[in-house]
Amino acid sequence: MSKLRLGVLASGRGSNLQSIMDQAAAGKINAAVAVVISDKKDAYALERARMAGIPAGHINYSDFPSKDAYERSIVELLQQHGVELVCLAGYMRIVGKVLLAAFPNRVMNIHPALLPSFPGLHGQEQAWAYGVKFSGCTVHFVDEGMDTGPIILQAVVPVYDEDTADDLSARILEQEHKIYPEAIRLYAEGRLRIEGRKVYVSKINHRR
Ligand SMILES: Nc1nc2c(c(=O)[nH]1)N[C@@H](CN(C=O)c1ccc(C(=O)N[C@@H](CCC(=O)O)C(=O)O)cc1)CN2
Numbered sequence: 001m002s003k004l005r006l007g008v009l010a011s012g013r014g015s016n017l018q019s020i021m022d023q024a025a026a027g028k029i030n031a032a033v034a035v036v037i038s039d040k041k042d043a044y045a046l047e048r049a050r051m052a053g054i055p056a057g058h059i060n061y062s063d064f065p066s067k068d069a070y071e072r073s074i075v076e077l078l079q080q081h082g083v084e085l086v087c088l089a090g091y092m093r094i095v096g097k098v099l100l101a102a103f104p105n106r107v108m109n110i111h112p113a114l115l116p117s118f119p120g121l122h123g124q125e126q127a128w129a130y131g132v133k134f135s136g137c138t139v140h141f142v143d144e145g146m147d148t149g150p151i152i153l154q155a156v157v158p159v160y161d162e163d164t165a166d167d168l169s170a171r172i173l174e175q176e177h178k179i180y181p182e183a184i185r186l187y188a189e190g191r192l193r194i195e196g197r198k199v200y201v202s203k204i205n206h207r208r
């Protein structure tokens with residue numbers, strides 16, 4: 001089966017991108033990162049892609065008259081690289097109808113909390129400040145809502161009394177680097193089936 005072609009959107013340091021690239025390069029997931037796009041020209045995620053010999057580009061939001069025009073530019077670049085699945089990896093913009101229409105049920109996101117709890121920015125810190133005893137991370141399909149799409153995988157971590165917010169963030173990040181590649185592997189093997197709000201992991205391959 002041909003490798004699933006991934007397009008990764010990232011706004012920051014790119015550690016989730018790195019874990020996806022590493023797992024793909026090691027053959028652990030039948031996928032290849034075809035292109036990395038950032039809305040921030042100094043995003044280290046772009047440097048990580050370039051060091052791996054992967055096409056990487058900065059698309060500057062303020063160069064466009066509207067969000068739709070900005071996203072049409074992103075879609076064009078993704079399609080030029082034959083992208084089949086879009087992975088948001090620390091991408092700090094709300095994805096709109098243009099990108100979602102171009103890739104229906106084919107945009108994933110990693111969120112650093114157990115959705116539906118603590119959506120939005122700084123999910124780790126929200127959970128820590130709330131005083132939860134367990135937190136974690138979520139991989140989900142992206143819809144027009146904020147972190148409201150169907151949940152694919154989650155991982156749980158304990159929260160200790162002596163934890164700082166950074167301690168908890170680091171513990172969650174370790175799990176992010178495991179479940180994001182795993183979710184992509186399952187997708188690449190055609191083993192994810194969406195039924196309404198629910199995502200079922202099947203043993204058989206639905207991907208042609
Ligand atoms: N349509 C969706 N888009 C995105 C989702 C989603 O579930 N549906 N997940 C987010 C990731 N994210 C939190 O998990 C998130 C990203 C961005 C924002 C936000 O408020 N961004 C500001 C702009 C910030 C900037 O200027 O850099 C905004 O868009 O106004 C909140 C949460 C990815 N996108």
Ligand SMILES: NCC(=O)N[C@@H]1O[C@H](COP(=O)([O-])[O-])[C@@H](O)[C@H]1O
Binds near residue numbers: 010017123
């Ligand atoms: N709301 C989205 C959000 O908070 N995403 C989070 O941004 C970080 C990006 O780190 P990375 O650039 O090292 O992958 C990750 O922890 C990811 O869960």
